[in-house]
Amino acid sequence: MTALAINALCKSFGGLRVTSNVNLSVEAGERRLIIGPNGAGKTTLFNLITGELSPDSGSIELFGSDITKLASRKRAHLGVARTYQIITLFAGETILHNVSLALLGLSPLRWSFFGNLDRQHHIVESAREALAHVGLETIAARPLAQTSYGERRRVEIAMALAQKPKLLLLDEPFAGLSIDERRDVQQLLKRIPREVSIVMIEHNMDVALDFAEKVTLLHFGEVIVEGTRSDVVNDPRTREVYLGH
Amino acid sequence: MSARGPRFFAIGVAIAILLTLPLWIANSYYVNIASQILLWAVAALALNVLVGYGGLVSLGHAALFGAAGYTAALLLKAGHGHLVADLAAIGFTLFVSAIFAILSLRSTGIAFLMITLALGQILWGIAYRWVSLTQGDNGVNVTTRPRFFGISLATADAFYYAVLIVFALAVISMAIFVRSPFGASLRGTRDQARRMNALGYNVWLIRFLAFLFSGFWTGIAGLLFVYYNQFISPQVMALQTSAEILLMVISGGTATLLGPIAGAAIVVVMKNVASAYIERWNLVLGVIFVLIISFMPDGLIPGTARIWRSGWQTLRARAARGVRVS
Amino acid sequence: MSLWLTLAVNSIALGGLLFLLSAGFSLIFGLMRIPNLMHGSFFMLGAYFGVSFLQQGVNFWLAALLSGVAMALIGGLIERFLLKRLSGQELPQVLLTLGLSFIIADLCLMIWTGDPWQPATPPQLRGAVQVAGLFFPIYRLAIVAVAVVVALALWLMIDWTRLGAKIRAGVDDAPIARMVGIHVSKLFTLIFALGAGLAAFGGVMGAPYLSVYPGLDAEMLPLALIVVILGGTGSLVGAFVGSFVIGFLYNFGQAMFPDLAYVILFLPMVLVLVLRPQGLFGKVMS
Numbered sequence: 001m002t003a004l005a006i007n008a009l010c011k012s013f014g015g016l017r018v019t020s021n022v023n024l025s026v027e028a029g030e031r032r033l034i035i036g037p038n039g040a041g042k043t044t045l046f047n048l049i050t051g052e053l054s055p056d057s058g059s060i061e062l063f064g065s066d067i068t069k070l071a072s073r074k075r076a077h078l079g080v081a082r083t084y085q086i087i088t089l090f091a092g093e094t095i096l097h098n099v100s101l102a103l104l105g106l107s108p109l110r111w112s113f114f115g116n117l118d119r120q121h122h123i124v125e126s127a128r129e130a131l132a133h134v135g136l137e138t139i140a141a142r143p144l145a146q147t148s149y150g151e152r153r154r155v156e157i158a159m160a161l162a163q164k165p166k167l168l169l170l171d172e173p174f175a176g177l178s179i180d181e182r183r184d185v186q187q188l189l190k191r192i193p194r195e196v197s198i199v200m201i202e203h204n205m206d207v208a209l210d211f212a213e214k215v216t217l218l219h220f221g222e223v224i225v226e227g228t229r230s231d232v233v234n235d236p237r238t239r240e241v242y243l244g245h
Numbered sequence: 246m247s248a249r250g251p252r253f254f255a256i257g258v259a260i261a262i263l264l265t266l267p268l269w270i271a272n273s274y275y276v277n278i279a280s281q282i283l284l285w286a287v288a289a290l291a292l293n294v295l296v297g298y299g300g301l302v303s304l305g306h307a308a309l310f311g312a313a314g315y316t317a318a319l320l321l322k323a324g325h326g327h328l329v330a331d332l333a334a335i336g337f338t339l340f341v342s343a344i345f346a347i348l349s350l351r352s353t354g355i356a357f358l359m360i361t362l363a364l365g366q367i368l369w370g371i372a373y374r375w376v377s378l379t380q381g382d383n384g385v386n387v388t389t390r391p392r393f394f395g396i397s398l399a400t401a402d403a404f405y406y407a408v409l410i411v412f413a414l415a416v417i418s419m420a421i422f423v424r425s426p427f428g429a430s431l432r433g434t435r436d437q438a439r440r441m442n443a444l445g446y447n448v449w450l451i452r453f454l455a456f457l458f459s460g461f462w463t464g465i466a467g468l469l470f471v472y473y474n475q476f477i478s479p480q481v482m483a484l485q486t487s488a489e490i491l492l493m494v495i496s497g498g499t500a501t502l503l504g505p506i507a508g509a510a511i512v513v514v515m516k517n518v519a520s521a522y523i524e525r526w527n528l529v530l531g532v533i534f535v536l537i538i539s540f541m542p543d544g545l546i547p548g549t550a551r552i553w554r555s556g557w558q559t560l561r562a563r564a565a566r567g568v569r570v571s
Numbered sequence: 572m573s574l575w576l577t578l579a580v581n582s583i584a585l586g587g588l589l590f591l592l593s594a595g596f597s598l599i600f601g602l603m604r605i606p607n608l609m610h611g612s613f614f615m616l617g618a619y620f621g622v623s624f625l626q627q628g629v630n631f632w633l634a635a636l637l638s639g640v641a642m643a644l645i646g647g648l649i650e651r652f653l654l655k656r657l658s659g660q661e662l663p664q665v666l667l668t669l670g671l672s673f674i675i676a677d678l679c680l681m682i683w684t685g686d687p688w689q690p691a692t693p694p695q696l697r698g699a700v701q702v703a704g705l706f707f708p709i710y711r712l713a714i715v716a717v718a719v720v721v722a723l724a725l726w727l728m729i730d731w732t733r734l735g736a737k738i739r740a741g742v743d744d745a746p747i748a749r750m751v752g753i754h755v756s757k758l759f760t761l762i763f764a765l766g767a768g769l770a771a772f773g774g775v776m777g778a779p780y781l782s783v784y785p786g787l788d789a790e791m792l793p794l795a796l797i798v799v800i801l802g803g804t805g806s807l808v809g810a811f812v813g814s815f816v817i818g819f820l821y822n823f824g825q826a827m828f829p830d831l832a833y834v835i836l837f838l839p840m841v842l843v844l845v846l847r848p849q850g851l852f853g854k855v856m857s
């Protein structure tokens with residue numbers, strides 16, 4: 001089964017083509033790595049998949065159903081979750097509240113004028129579970145303002161995981177992390193069950209290569225090379241993009 | 246947990262004071278000022294839903310306040326009963342709030358402020374110019390106050406207790422709202438609208454419902470106002486009233502439950518003092534506005550606490566390390 | 572027939588005044604991203620200054636010019652010493668201008684009292700010219716002529732001078748303009764002063780027609796607001812077209828539907844908001 005199928009997707013800003021006729025197919029349970037230098041259009045591609053941007057042409061299918069015109073929030077309810085390269089968290093709240101908000105977003109409870117969010121046991125339990133997965137359960141009650149950058153990166157991931165997505169989009173989850181922290185994040189990503197299909201963006205090839213079976217190289221909004229790890233690494237065009245200039 | 250004891254105690258004392266106020270303030274002038282504080286506090290709490298928790302600064306709330314007041318006053322003048330007039334007033338205020346929300350929630354930030362300001366001016370213009378309906382500048386008189394379970398609200402004391410009940414209901418509904426999942430959703434849209442959208446929230450609808458909630462309590466406050474004064478004129482819908490309610494919210498501290506109440510007390514007391522002695526309320530209002538925004542943008546109470554704390558810390562640091570200018 | 576003509580001439584004259592008011596408002600909004608809520612106060616205070624100058628026997632044009640210069644100075648000082656402190660915080664800046672507008676209103680009430688002042692039309696502008704059998708009052712025509720001259724001068728400045736290029740860059744994208752080394756900060760002070768001066772100049776020009784009274788500020792501010800919402804922020808063409816549209820709507824609405832004049836005035840704004848939120852001539856703002 002195909003989790004994500006992107007056909008001839010195009011997007012321009014002004015005269016600049018940031019996504020140019022992109023075709024991409026991700027199987028259910030697959031781990032896909034998208035690499036490319038800065039400005040290759042990787043994050044734009046994510047924004048198109050989540051619906052935060054709408055494409056000029058082309059289509060996006062999620063598990064066989066067309067979601068090209070679907071509102072962003074509805075895609076979340078269909079099982080698309082993402083993290084942000086630039087940390088996008090609720091700065092005035094605790095870690096637990098951040099993850100609870102992610103869970104509340106998919107719960108009908110979000111419209112409730114009554115009750116206390118911090119006392120909704122199933123939400124709080126699920127949030128703690130997600131935090132345990134990323135190793136933050138012991139500091140769940142800590143205000144976000146008192147956390148380190150590495151911890152915030154993991155809160156990003158916990159929020160996406162808490163939503164129990166079918167398709168998880170990770171936007172440079174290693175950005176700004178120390179070597180130790182990277183190893184931790186690599187470990188926790190490996191523990192994500194195979195029901196979840198994952199697409200990860202990374203502009204640094206070496207960090208994440210062993211994460212994925214298949215790698216797609218994006219450059220100036222176009223898919224340049226696609227294939228297995230070794231195919232892409234050994235392709236002369238990859239070397240040209242990364243080492244050529 | 247340890248902070249709960251004193252907090253409950255403080256709330257208990259506040260309730261006791263509010264309940265017994267007319268007993269130890271014999272002067273009906275001061276009881277009336279207390280009524281004013283409470284009714285404006287309802288309006289400030291209502292605006293705080295949008296300003297504090299939604300991050301949406303409206304300068305058109307005086308129009309919603311006045312819409313309720315005018316609807317009730319005009320229906321009463323036409324001979325309808327209090328119940329009909331009040332229900333119609335709330336219904337009409339909700340309708341106007343919905344239109345305001347639909348037009349203004351196309352944007353946020355400064356554009357939202359501008360659009361609510363302009364919409365508020367339309368309603369003010371109607372009250373001011375549509376003389377055949379509203380009697381223009383002459384205003385509309387309301388001859389009677391409603392009876393509350395058979396009790397007349399004509400005296401200052403009785404009216405005070407009626408306002409106190411409504412005020413208490415407003416505070417309770419705000420307290421429930423703030424803790425509720427919906428309240429958490431609204432705060433989320435204030436802090437990270439984009440992420441909320443990606444997390445599956447309907448950001449627009451959340452803001453729309455918050456606007457209606459805010460409009461509802463603003464309308465209730467407008468009703469209290471028209472019954473308190475037994476008179477309404479276009480002046481109450483002017484930009485100045487919107488600014489005064491906003492000043493109550495920001496002077497007390499936004500996104501807190503007590504802030505708007507304290508702000509209402511500060512503004513009402515100052516307004517009464519200023520107009521009793523110097524007749525220069527606008528000047529005072531403007532100066533407070535400028536001072537608070539320039540020096541205490543987080544509100545008078547948190548701002549004073551912050552300045553007090555930092556002053557205290559500076560003193561202690563100086564004592565510890567000898568006098569040194571930081 | 573002559574009623575319609577009078578209305579039309581009044582509409583054009585009001586349009587000219589509104590342009591003097593809203594050109595600065597629009598530039599300030601375009602550049603600093605804030606609606607200056609004391610713009611109506613600048614108009615009113617300027618008009619009061621003019622009244623006082625005229626009482627001293629100063630020539631009408633000189634009074635308008637002096638008032639404009641004085642207000643530009645005051646506006647520049649307000650920007651430099653109050654708004655600048657809050658630079659980057661748009662909401663507090665807007666609320667600051669709101670607070671200052673109350674202060675100005677009350678100071679005007681203290682100094683010039685609550686009675687309206689209506690200076691006489693200057694002698695050289697009295698009377699009417701006859702064109703094709705119709706009489707046009709010279710003073711109203713003069714207002715329009717001044718507005719057109721100011722519009723041309725602003726257009727020349729913005730499209731043809733270095734300063735104008737900086738303003739355009741700042742309106743398009745302040746962070747980028749800052750990156751390429753434009754002193755956005757000095758530009759803000761300059762534009763704020765210019766806007767204040769123009770509003771005051773307009774206030775004096777309009778005084779014999781509108782008269783000057785407490786509350787004039789609160790009447791002019793929403794007009795500037797709708798002109799700019801209609802025309803689009805930072806767009807001089809938009810401010811120009813918007814001013815005359817509102818000038819006509821105001822006068823004709825007042826004459827035909829006196830009860831609903833305000834609704835008629837704001838209706839096009841609501842339509843524009845729904846159909847074209849960036850304004851008729853504005854660019855899409857993020």
